[in-house]
Amino acid sequence: MPKGNWREFAEFAQNNNFLENPSIQNKTDRTVRVQRTRGGKAGKTVTVIKGLDLTVSEAKMLLKQLKTICGTGGTLKEGIMELQGDQVKTSMEFLAKEGFSPRQSGG
Structure with missing residues (x-):
């Protein structure tokens, strides 16, 4: 096999249009709701964040940053982020900085 004629990624540099997906909404156009709730959590207060519409890996990275800033635990369930405790103000400020x-929904 001759060397120097390998062109596996040559078309990638020319055809990277798949990276620009027009179906993905802009961050500011998404309806992101931050809610404080206690229902179904054995009386513990939980902050719920809905409507981010992120991929699983992006959501995990964002959740890790939120948990670090808030200093609490949290989880990702079916596209919904849950943070332990009343973290509405802190999470809203962080999400606004992220674009x-x-x-806030609820009381």
């Missing part, structure tokens, strides 16, 4: 437009 989202969060809204």
Whole structure:
């Protein structure tokens, strides 16, 4: 096999249009809801974040940053982030800095 004629990734540099997916919404156009709730959590307060519409890996990275900033635990269940405790104000400020437009729902 001759050397120097390998062109496996040559077309990648020319055809990277798949990276620009027009179906993906802009962060500011998404309806992100931050809610404080206690229902079904044995009386413990939990902050729920819905509507981020991120991939699983992006959501995990964002959740890790939120947990670090808030100093609490949290989980990702079916696209919904849950943070332990009342972290509404802190999470809204962080999401706004990340480019989202969060809204508080509930009381």
